[in-house]
Amino acid sequence: MRIPCPLCGPRDRREFAYQGAAVMLDRPAPDAGDAAWDDYLHNRANPCGETRDLWFHEAGCGAWLVVTRDTATHEVTGAELAETVASS
Amino acid sequence: MRIAGRGLDQGTTSVPFTFDGERLTGRAGDTLAAALIANDKRVVARSFKYHRPRGILTAGSEEPNALVTVGHGPQADPNVRATVQELYEGLEARSQNAYPSVDFDLMAVNDLMSPFLGAGFYYKTFMWPKSFWEKLYEPVIRRAAGLGALSGLANEDTYEKAFAHCDVLVIGAGAAGLMAAWAAARAGADVILADEDARMGGRLLAETEEVSGQPGHAWAADRVAELAAMDNVRLMPRTALTGAYDQGTFGALERVGRHHPHRPGKPLECFWRIVARRAILCAGALERPVAFPNNDRPGIMTAGAVRAYLNRWGVVAGRKVAVFANNDGAHRTALDLMAAGVDVSAVIDSRAEAQALGDYKLFAGARVIGTRGRKGLESLSLRQGDRTLRIEAECLAVSGGWNPSVHLACHMNGRPEWDATTLSFLPRSGMVPGMVAAGAARGQFSTAACLADGARVAADVAAELGLTPADTPVPDAEDRPYRIEELWAVEGRGRKWLDFQNDVHVKDVRLAAQENFRSVEHMKRYTTQGMATDQGKNSNVAALAVLADATGRSIPETGTTTFRPPYTPVSIAAMGAGAQGMGFAPRRLTTSHKASVDRGAPMIEAGLWYRPAYFPKPGDASWQEACNREVTTVRTAVGVCDVSTLGKIDIQGPDAAALLDFVYANTFSTLKVGRVRYGLMLREDGHVMDDGTTARLGEDHFLMTTTTAAAGLVMRHLEWVAQTLRPELDVVFTSATEHWAQFAVAGPKSRDLLDAVVDGGLDPAAWPFMACGAVDVMGVPGRLFRISFSGEHAYEVAVPARHGAALYRVLLAQAEALGGGAYGIEALNVLRIEKGHVTHAEIHGRTTAFDIGCEGMVSKKKDCVGFATSRRPGLLEDSREQLVGLKPVDPAGRLTGGAHLFAETADPVRSNDQGYVTSTCHSPTLGHDLALGFLANGRARHGETIKMVDHLRGVTTLARVCEPVFFDRKGERVRG
């Protein structure tokens, strides 16, 4: 499996650490309440198909990425710097 | 036997080897199988279940029968395919799965029992009495099962792994593959051409057909030479593609050093990770046998193998050969044999309209219905219409048609489709993204079609890559149509074997259907069909056809099982190359490593680092004595310990403090420049992630310290926060761990020590507890932190790592002059337990700030990672297990790590469990054992006596619950 790092180009999966669904970018306010935090931290759409998830190029450039990927086929259709996604 | 004048390597040197201890001779270029055939060895193995005598079936890696052990001692290599193993001088091969010998195997008694040992019989018996399974049945079954044996000795051979990258990976170097590689290379692509055979050419080496007016093998040799001369082509013979993985990644196994006598240092095998923009699957096709009664006798081979042995190696497995097929391959085989002067006793063609193509006895519309010969084929019976005939034959060449090698194309869950013309499964396009099939791998069976297909597919691939395909002329070659008629199993008395190695026959498949194991997966699992070392390459399609027939469905309706990697088995040593011994993970060494080793310290692993456990001295009775001495040294004089392994992260920027406020539960923006503060870091789930001290070196400049074990995780976490949760913060950071060598200097005389090494001496007023700043250490710019893990007046002094070794020696010399010395992590652990400092034994991932008594550190005035979730009701309940100290009621009482805690009079069972012990030590300072642990509602129970029970070590001790600080509770010594 190869992940197209926007900074480094396509790299072997072994260079990356994984952190799950990109909904982790939408962190609730501290006082959002237990239900919001439960949903943020635990509940997942967990799709069989296209998903956006978070990868850390740990053995590479150190960038966090949002990768668009298919969980059924492992096709990777895109990768963006998470910082760009989070700042927009 | 060897046929004069045949084979590609005639007249080459003879090669001595042994088989089951017998000295034999083959010739250079032989496989072990070819050499065994040349030496008239018929029974070369025993089958898995019934221990039936078996001979060589095929001429390739799909061989299910001829598995042998090569070599001896630690080099012994079980389950080697004799059909793949190249002969070399001194090769030592032994047969397997037979006792006392492959010719006379006592376990063959199983075959007599076979009427009772049908598919799945074991699910229905061996249940009584209950205890007999482990004691009797299972050991007997295990000993009878298995094929070869491992030596039991640690591997001593070299294996390696490597990466390769290319534009186009061509898999298989037969007619299609050579053309594909040639065409792709001429278009300018970087090409890797891999073939599992030692010699490239595929079936061109095994057949007599001409290509472009040359013998096929000669044409292949020319192409290979041409490719070898091109800079953009890498030829990888002896390399089997084992798996197709995501985004154009392939696994491949190269046999590097298996074709010659053992050469120390040379790898036996290399496991390749090949990354290709495109792949062309030219893996050819595998011939399938026909299931007829007693079709497993030695001497019965696939027809293609008979031709390969004859044409490539000049050997044949019997004086009289018969041929049985449902396709034209039968005739081709007969003609080749006759041309070589071999007696062809009959050609049996199941197709009624078949015509003889030469001067041989043809039985059209006939079938083989039985065979004779206990240790090898002697004769066969055939039925043609109403008549039955017996034909003498020592070798029977069988062809049930060809199965395209679609395996790699199926590795990503794609299912091949049934083709009613070729009676085979063909790959669909797109099954593996970027891979296309060409030639026989997609059902193109004539040489001409393979050549043309290879060229065409390669041209398409080159165009897709933006290259300009060069004009690649396709040479002339035979272009006969592939004519085949369905024939899977022949009725008649006797077992009709499908899976030769696992001893699955037609009746087993029918029994599975009869018992309603109708799904192809159920049938496979119930009968073990296709689960042998060939993974059904020889038998799956026929078994599927039998199942389809038994269940009244068509083959496509019945489906296929899944092909999964690897295509051919891969040794663990190859895929795990480099890891044996110390290679499994990097070793991180501090600058004081050598000095510690020189002092005899046992070095122990801590988060990839090595740290000294303790420093023994002559006369020490045990490690405990050394540890006690080091603890006392620190408490009474001064000790020195390398703490460079702790993670150090340099954090700078206008928002550096804001970042720290967000990642730490407590506040850092209020920290003064030149001061250090202890920080507690939470995971977003509200549990403690790590702890450590952070120093403020400047208004916008901090240095964070992490634990040794969590350094990498914390770095990842900081990047996470900075890049995704708080991207607006103007802050940057980088690891500074490796630049610095840092040493703890702890004990009442630590100031005296540092006063001697810090340039200008140490002004006590400038260095209160938790101060930090730059100092020069013997002329070297360094840093000093007045922090303490031991609870003593202590410092940590850091210099650039190039000076680390020297500084450590200076510090030790100074310490020794003051009556102190080095201390290791055993003593460090005792010191911190005496002070009640937590480590990852306590912050083990399941504990919260509340649990460890640091709830007050979680600032309520700001958000931080883990803040909201740490407020969940379940994480703040008094009933939670809370950090406590434990002291034995009897000072001689033992406290042990991992023991559980109970009320004094309660039975030590789960329902009474109240907690557990995390850390223990013997405190030389206090003269008894100490422990930290977690106890339900523990903070409210100080003073209570509880029972500590360690079932595993047989220890029960009454202990007093106390505050988790045992020494200098007011912290006077650190400040003193």
Next chain:
Amino acid sequence: MSVANLVVLSPCDGLLPGTIGAVSITETTPGRITAILPFKGQDDAVSVALKSALGVGFPAPGRSQAVGDVRTLWVGRGEALLMGADCPDLPGAACVDQSDAWATVEITGTPVEEVLARLVPVDLRAATFDPGHTARTLLGHMTASVTRTGASAFEIMVFRSMAETLVENLAHAASAVAARS
């Protein structure tokens, strides 16, 4: 920099140089190394300041720049190493001394790509990885910085504490390559 009492030891002290088959491995001494991490929006300013002070700018991802012995080497998102010169005053960036953090070796010889292909997952073929190209990647199980310095020469950097593992890994790979010929 060193004084009489605090002797200097290089990361690969006692481990190198070495020649195995047709490759040679030597420890190199890049001089002072400073990690430069520009603050928000300061990338260009930092690059200009570097360039005017030393002639080398802040490198693009995957690239290095050199003027004589002074180099800048991209080592990750928003971070480059300035090597071979004291760091000029760069108000727009954090500058962190890393002179002692790295073990740096040069590996040279005809089969050098083959040797590194045993350890590094990145495509280092000359066609795609020119002199001056650099990659943060793995070498065995270590994170590493790999830079092509010539037709048959690469510079490898790993953290100092792993110098021994680096030398062992390279030696193993080189031996296996040499044993094939």
Next chain:
Amino acid sequence: MGVSGGYSGFRVLKEGVFGQKGWKPVWRDPDPKPDYDIVIIGGGGHGLATAYYLAREHGLTNVAVLEKGYIGGGNVGRNTTIVRANYFLPGNSEFYSHSLKLWEGMEQELNYNVMHSQRGLINLFHSDGQRDAFARRGNAMVNQGDDAILLDREGVRAHLPYLDFDTARFPIYGGLYHPRGGTARHDAVAWGYARGADRRGVDLIQNCAVTGIDIEAGRVRGVQTTRGAIRARKVAIVTAGRSGQVAEMAGMRLPIESHVLQAFVTEGLKPVIDHVVSFGMGHFYISQSDKGGLVFGGDLDFYASYASRGNLPMAEHVMEAAMTLMPAIGKARVLRSWGGIMDMTPDGSPIIDKTETEGLFLDCGWCYGGFKAVPGSGFALAHLIATGRHHEPAAKFRLDRFRTGRGLMDEEGTGSQHNLH
């Protein structure tokens, strides 16, 4: 009641004499009825065991098990066959203990040889700290009434002399020995429960995919399937590897992310490994099947996936762990690899619970520990469906523990949020 008849050694001999002609289908292939008391979605190990115990323990036989493919085709047919009760956190401890007891009577109970082999399991440790952590675990096991023995280095050597005790990167300090741990023939477990349920009148309906869950006024009414609508008063979702998709039909989002876990089997070899060996530092565990194949695996590939296949980095890591731990198996050849879909919960422990929809039950989130749990899970879910009350040993497998933070069961201590296990 059933069709397949009793199994015994005598019967095997008799059928052998008569050419195996007397063996009848192990289960029927009924068409679905329009109405059942209970519908279980998922014909894997847990679903089949649930059906069996509903019939056996509660006399409930108007039950259908709906399987979209073939029975036992999910993780119960694709795992490393380890059966153990060596958990230590409250909730897990009592559950797996109960499950192991059910294993120990399974063959006689089901009249089916699942080849449960209590050959002993050894978890290795490599530091003093790990020894204490394993001591905590072992003591919890003994507290629970199970077996655990703390072995020192020489104790491990006596059991496993082929390990690398001298040069391995992570030196062996000792091991936690669980003599009652072992393996079983995985497919047989599914078939045994299927046969047992079928014999008691449960309808096992293969090739029947559920496409919708009918809910009216907060109460479950039945399911839509590829073979028509089926009414039911109670419906249980027991679909490991597809829990998220099926729960979505009921409007639920689960605390689950599905991952791939690879496993490997070598060619057959004469007996060489007699135990189950677990090497936590290398995320590696291994045993040898009765057929002779070394069956082993490692950690998750670590990316969400439904592809049932993995990639090379983790496969290589597993082989590397094998080589550093037991270099004597280097010449064994991997014959086949496969990937299972693991429904990972945040804390790594499962869920057996009611849902907010009345009559709808959930049995999911088994992470990579579902096989050993088959009997215990089936027993507990049947109890919950039949009585409306949690079975005591499974009472802590609650869905709301993540929201409340109460009773989290994070055995690995890596965190109770996704992708840390």
